[in-house]
Amino acid sequence: MMNAIKFSIEKPVTVIVGVILIILFGIIGLKRMPYQLSPTVIEPEISVTTTWTGATPYEVEREIIEEQEKVLKGIPRLMEMESASSNSRGSITLRFSIGTDPDDALLRVSNKLNEVPSYPENVDKPIITATGAATSPVIWMVLKTTGDNPQSSFQYRTYFENSIRQFLERTPGVADLFIGGGTEREMHIIVEPEKLAAFGLTISELINILRDENINISAGIMGVGRRDYRIRAIGEFRSSTDIENIVIRSTGQQRIRVSDLATVKFGFEKLTTAMMHLGQEGIAIGVKPEPDANILELSDRLEKVVKRLNAEKLAPEQIQLEWVYDQRPYIRGAINLVRQNIFIGGTLAIIVLLVFLRSFTSTLVVATTIPISIIGTFIFMSLMGRNLNVVSLAGIAFAVGMLIDSAIVVLENIDRHCNLGKPAYQAAYDGAREVWGAILASTLTTIAVFLPVIFMEQEAGQLFRDIAIAVTFAVSLSLFVSVSVIPMFSGRLFKLTGSKDSCQTSTRFGSDAGTRMVNGIMAVVKGVTRNWMTRIATVLVFSSVAIFGIWMLLPKAEYLPQGNRNLVINILIPPPGLSYDERRAIGEHIYRVNAPYFGKDHNGFPGIENMFYVGAEQLMLFGATSIHEQRAGEMLPLFQRTIFSIPGMFGVSTQAGVFQTSLGRGRTIEVNISGDDLNRIVQVAGAMYGAILKEIPGSQIRPVPSLELLFPEARLVPLRDRLKAVNLNARDFGVALDVLMDGRDIGDFKQEGQKKIDLILKASEADIHTPEKLYHSMIAIPGGRIVPISSLAQLERTTGITQIRHLERQRTITLQVTPPFSIPLQQAMETITTGIIEPMAGQEMLQGTDVSQSGVADKLTETRQTLQLDFILAAIIAYLLMSALFGNFVYPLIIMFILPLAAVGGLLGLKLVNWLIAPQPFDILTMLGFIILVGVVVNNAILIVHQALNNVRLEGMSHREAVLTSTRTRLRPIYMSAATSVFGMLPLVLIPGPGSEFYRGLGSVVLGGLAISTIFTVLVIPALLMFAIKMERLPK
Secondary structure: OHHHHHHHHHOHHHHHHHHHHHHHHHHHHHHHOOEOOOOOOOOOEEEEEEEEOOOOHHHHHHHHHHHHHHHHOOOOOEEEEEEEEEOOEEEEEEEEOOOOOHHHHHHHHHHHHOOOOOOOOOEOOOEEEEOOOOOOOOEEEEEEEOOOOOOOHHHHHHHHHHHHHHHHHOOOOEEEEEEEOOOOEEEEEEEOHHHHHHOOOOHHHHHHHHHHHOOOEEEEEEEEOOEEEEEEEOOOOOOHHHHHOOEEEEOOOOEEEHHHHEEEEEEEOOOOOEEEEOOEEOEEEEEEEOOOOOHHHHHHHHHHHHHHHHHHHHHHHOEEEEEEEEOHHHHHHHHHHHHHHHHHHHHHHHHHHHHHHOOHHHHHHHHOHHHHHHHHHHHHHHHOOOOEOHHHHHHHHHHHHHHHHHHHHHHHHHHHHHOOOOOHHHHHHHHHHHHHHHHHHHHHHHHHOOHHHHOOOOHHHHHHHHHHHHHHHHHHHHHHHHHHHHHHHHHHHHHHHOOOOOOOOOOOOOOHHHHHHHHHHHHHHHHHOOOHHHHHHHHHHHHHHHHHHHHHHOOOEOOOOOOOOOOEEEEEEOOOOOOHHHHHHHHHHHHHHHHHHEOOOEOOEOOEEEEEEEEOOOOEEEEEEEOOOOOHHHHHHHHHHHHHOOOOOEEEEEEOOOOOOOOOOOOOEEEEEEEOOHHHHHHHHHHHHHHHHHHOOOOEEEEEOOOOOEEEEEEEEEOHHHHHHOOOOHHHHHHHHHHHOOOEEEEEEOOOOOOOEEEEEEOOOOOOOOHHHHHOOEEEEOOOEEEEHHHOEEEEEEEEEOEEEEEOOEEEEEEEEEOOOOOOHHHHHHHHHHHHHHHHHHOOOOOOEEEEEEEHHHHHHHHHHHHHHHHHHHHHHHHHHHHHHHOOOOHHHHHHOOHHHHHHHHHHHHHHHHHHOOOOOEOHHHHHHHHHHHHHHHHHHHHHHHHHHHHHHOOOOOHHHHHHHHHHHHHHHHHHHHHHHHHHHHHHHHOOOOOHHHHHHHHHHHHHHHHHHHHHHHHHHHHHHHHHHHHOOOOO
């Protein structure tokens, strides 16, 4: 290191070239890095969806879900398996541990599903989808009709899928699209039962004939001389005429075609989802990004694609894609705010330096550390594949205050040697050489505390990694600058400003006021180190204050910051069995109630810019954005009032969290009630629902699935003897009912030049709206007769079930509890455990069920434990590094004594932010501040101990004199570096704006801890050091 310092001073051009290269490559790295709102959190999630048309949830559970769960349960690294069995559909969601290769997991799932022995007839092949990351859409658009277009926008779903979708998916950065609403185009064969009977046919016979005719068969390859011919029998339908001309029966005297007994024409599937945007129907399109996509560039590119599609392809069809929402305003606002904070913090730090150093030359020398270290950091972040987001930029902003600490220590020591009368070269060399060990130790301790963070595997680890990497490389580069650039610049500039034989300048600690302050502090230090009693008293008083302060100020924990996104989501919990018309009417009511708020503030609530509504069978919700980017959260009471204005409706209103990956899973505690008996599960869940509302007032609870499980059901029970009498069986009867209702899918229709669509056999164009009308409808039976269904079956009105949910293969109802913001998640979790679950278990109210907490509750508990271990590990690493530096295990213990004072200072800083600036929860990003403090606050103590040992070992001072001299000579760099750090980070804590909620808590902890520890370091460390330094032998 001595040679490196000497080389830097003697070869200034080489050092300058190195700095230029760092800045050059740093700018290149910055240009290559993608911009995102938050760090990429890759949590592999794979879903398996299986369709079985007409099946009940019980049938789907028994025949599909249980069979699939049986083979999937043992897949390696599978963390959670949940499933839902609904009408006609079953789905399984598999969540894997962080770090699992999504492609490997997908292959394993696919292979395991092949082990399912068999499925019932008419079950579609399972569809496997892997997001790679459980990403939510970052862009929303709506496909709507324009002008005088008489068609419903819902009918353009197939056109979108065939002609538009590919242009959106090809845009670089797009991973997948979510499509909500619309109805697919179909080919309908509408048959009349009377005509069927007249020709002596039944529904089942017609279906078999049509399926047998709609087929292509490859007969193989025929070799003819030197050529091979592919032989194929072509029979697939290519047009409606092909279908109409199919001969059903030919006797020589009579030929019956499809056109004789049915109408063939294009149609659309029955509407099941009511989707509206600002009161108009439309199809919602959500864009999911690739994990490392630059969201800003993706949004800009996609917007250009949408404008081109609107002008060239959609305008002739009288439809358009309307851009509804993207994250650009929030991301740009958040990133610009952090950039502004970095600039303001850097400026304040330089002003503080100027006040302390009272020399433009010295200030300029130290200030070079900031741009070199920050820009150089982008080289390593780019090489490691990181992105620029609010968290990584906040890490750089925090580093601004730390970057110049080492430079200050080196420069101040060089300046001290100059004032001893040494030439510029010698002063630069001696000054840097004397303290390089101390700054190396302080830099290594700062870096070391981030090592456990970098290797954290949880979701939080992926969030922290950006801060850890940014600070680690920025501080490492500042060490390089401190021992190479600072001595080189100092040697050159002091040589210019000093005399030939000495670089002595007029730079001093400051004015007379500064001298008086130093004398006052030293008087207190002398007082507390006067004798063993004053030293012990000092240590005991500060220890007691630290322990009491931590006990009093430690708040309950939250998980992740929610952010302040301009999007409010309202999930409705309706009574079961609502029809499409009723769901649509609810959407119209929501728009009607909120119409006065569109585009303008009203009654104290911010105006609504966009509003969308989705009313599907399994999910009903509406969402909105505000005309004010930062005031979306104020709309929550308005929408809660809207929900309760709907008769029989409950719901949950939440502001979409920045780290929220799936609907309803934001700041929630998931209480799982599992068991075998659904009725018992519902009973316990209902009791717990009421208990939670009582114990945690103001909380919002969403049961998944609904506690009202019963779904209205009409059963047509066949009279088997009558069926046999007319030569029908239960299958034929069921198929006939299916045709009478919505129509039966009997194959694919493949029109030339178009994608295939479903071929549907229907009995009537008019929908049957009541069970009674269906019961009295006519069907054709063998023998050329038609009879009413009522003569073949009995109608029973009963109830079925809407959905059966499994969690880890057990039937489960989950209560997603969102406590009010005034109650931290940890407190709510403890209330649920000790105030609800344990008392209910004690009263034997939970018999037959298992109750557990999961979701964010699990993650918070796991992350808190990990952070506590990381804090201990960081302290141990810092201790061992300092032991290696001092060659002693006692001195580092003295330095570590400052940590409790720093902790109480951090908690005090957090409390002051809550009182004076804005509510700031104790989330896990805020907890990270305490780990950072371990590496930062020991630096000042290292300076005092290191200099005191040098005073004894090299200067031959007495023990007391060595400690007091060390404290006096290090006062200026300690307070200078602390002041620059505090003022450098201050804008992050004080200036509100988009994204500030991510780092405000972290900043308050680091600022408070640094300020308190700096004040008391110069009292506690000398008092303790006076006991330990007596181990050092005084020179004779």
